[in-house]
Amino acid sequence: MKPVTDIVSTVIKYLHRDDTLPLPQLRKLGLIYSSYRFIVSVFFMLMVYINARTDNSSLLPSFLQQTVLSFYVLLSLILLGLFYVVSKKMRRQLAFGLVLDVVILSLLLYTAGAPDLQLTMLYMVVVAASFMLLHSSQALIITLLAIIFVIYQQFFYAIANSMSLANLSDALLMSASFLAVGILSWSLSQRLVQLEKVAASHAREVERLNVINQEVITQMVNGVIVIDKQRIVLANLAAHQLLSMAHDPAAQDLSTAINNTQNDKRQALLHNFQQKLSKQHTQLLKACLSVASGQSRSFTYDLPAIANASVFGKLRVQITPLKDDSKLVILEDLRREHASAQQLKLASLGQLTASIAHEIRNPLAAISQASQLLMEDMAELDAKNAASDNQESSSSYLDMAGNHELYKMIFSQTKRVNRIIEDVLKLSRQQKANQQSIVLAEWLPVFLENYFKGHDVFLHVKTQLIISFDTHQLEQVLINLINNGLRHSSYAHPHAYVEIEVYCVDNDVIIDALDGGTGVKAEELQHLFNPFFTTDQKGTGLGLYLSQAFCEANQARLLYVPEHEKTCFRLIAPAVNSDIYV
Incomplete structure (x- = not known):
């Protein structure tokens, strides 16, 4: 007896160890089977009355048949609605419904008064469904229950009425068929479960890679734009900054808008970006859209000057064809x-x-x-x-x-x-810039207190944005600009002063050093930042040259603004934003 007990325990452990369908798939298949049960119950009810009329019999179906079928239709409808509304304990609902199917089918066989092959075959569907939707142990119990009822109906019922054993082989064959269908259904369900796991694993991997790709594209220094069928489908933060597009606070969620629920928002933001691009950079957009599919193109694009900021520069634009007539546009800042x-x-x-x-x-x-x-x-x-x-x-x-x-x-x-x-x-001795995040609103007052205490240097800060700059090099740049301003302002006025204005234009932080001097003559502008060029006999001509070199080393720009009413030297540095959008 011990080997048999060991075998049984091993089988039970193996059945308990099986995998089941994930809940979304289980709910979908459960709804299909519950709908099938309701349709079959209604079909049985209709067929009983139709058969009674075709037999020209004035007798209605037996009370037991009517009661069983009415009860079956009602419970089938209740179970369908309950399974559709309640998403908890779905396997318990399915197990109750499958047991109900076995009991109802057995009662119908009993009321038929003789073995019915068509009704017996419906057990196969119940057995197959139990092994696909329930745990193997539960499915095995339902299968044994079906076998018991079939054997009773075809074997013991035959003995009690005619004392004939002719249906014994049919009953045993049917029971073996139930077990075979159960094993096959269980095997198929396990394969389906494994496929679902593999598909879910692949979906998670694809989502993870998608998030990584989004993060990589977002953190890229170069601007990235993807155009598909004359429509922009992707644009990263660097593209917005390099093109000096106005910052949209809602766009910071664009990089995470990768599922269906956020797809509408993503499309709206990209459409808004394309509209702004068509207004502010019409030439660039036309050039990108006019490139024929399958062709590459590279050109230099001059950014238009922005009023009150003198922000201008050049971008290298590289257009690369992708599959399905899409285009990849890479924007590279030539300043770097x-x-x-x-x-x-x-x-x-x-x-x-x-x-x-x-x-x-x-x-x-x-x-x-x-x-x-x-x-x-x-x-x-x-x-x-x-x-x-x-x-x-x-x-x-x-x-x-x-x-x-x-x-x-x-x-x-x-x-x-x-x-x-x-x-x-x-x-x-100039070394590579050791850039650090600098909050100008906090850093500049301390700087002026350390280096220009007692001088008339007035600070006006209108932004809280952060820039990335080597603090020592920024000190050298501002010391040169302020000293020059104080010196040249003293030549024109008895009271020398310098104003420092800090504000933001699009994605750039502007630092203006203003003084009341006579300014720079037009013929001297082209030599202003050359080494050893100076208009002051006491100067060395290296201050502005070094300051410009320090700015360029930190991906910033230093320029003179002749349009300003005062003598204005302007430092333009890209703002460091925590907002990320793609």
Whole structure:
């Protein structure tokens, strides 16, 4: 008995370990089977009355048949409505319905008064459905229940009425058929479950890859636009920023609008983006749409100047064909490429100038020291001459006094050359920008307090946006601009002052350094940021050049705005936004 017990326990464990359909699939199949039950019950009810009329019998179906069928129709309708409305404990509802099917079919067989093959075959559907919708242990119980009723109807009922064993083989064959159908249905259900799991796993993987792709596209420095059938279907944050499109707060959810519930919102935002693009960048949109399918094109696009901001630049546009006549448009900011080239140029220039500057400093230090010693000698001679009344020494002093101004000139010029060398060494020591997030509204007051306390430097901050910049290099840029402003403003007015205005235009943060000086002449504009160009005799001509190099190293721009009513140097840096949209 022990081996049989072990086999039975092993089978039970195996059946308990089986997988079942996921709830959405179970609900769908359950609704189909509940509808099938209701249709079959109504069909049975109609067929009983139709058969009674065709037999020309005045007798109605038996009371038991009417009661069973009425009860079956009513319960079938209740179970269908309950399964449709209530989504909890679906397997219990299905198990109750399947047991009901077996009981009703058995009662119908009993009321028929003789074995009915058609009714017996309906057991097959119940057995198959139980193995597909329920756990194997529950399905096995329902199958055994069906076998018991069939054997009773075809075997024991035959013995009780005619004492004939002729239907024994039919009953056993039918029972074996139930088990075979159950095993096949269970096998099919397990295959279906595995397929559902694989499909769900693939769907999750596709969704995960989609999220990763969305994140990668969103974080790209280059702008990405996808055009399908003359319609924009994707545009990332960089595309909005590079094209200076007005920021739409609702667009920050576009990157997550990847399911059907958010599809309408996504389409609306993309349509809004295309409309803005057609208004502000008509030339670019026409060029992208006019490229024939299957062809590639690359060109440079000049961004239109924006009023009050002087924001202008160039983009490299690369159009690549995709499948199904779609087009991939890549927007690359040439400022970054220019900044990289500038970094290479500064690096090579720095190596040369550093060696030259060190060689110049040695003789320069000797000249400076000699001029200081000569001035000290003049000071001693001045003291001796004041203490002596010798006419001869006085005439000698007067001869040498003329040289004192020459010595002072030599010393001042050596100091100027030394400042130039210091600036050149700063240029040669320039390292890669260590960019940090800077909240200008908090950083600028501290900066002015540290470097320009006591000077009339007025700060006006109109934005809370953040920029990414090397703090040391930003300090050097602003120190140069403010010192230049204070110096040139003092030439035109007795009261020197500088105003610093910070505001935002589209996706750029603007820092204006304003002063009341006479400004830059038109003929000097083209040389303004060249090295060693200066309009001030005391200047070295490297301040603006270094400031522009620092800005370009941080993907920002420094320019002079001649249209402004005051002398205006403008620093334009891209804003750092946490909003992400695709």
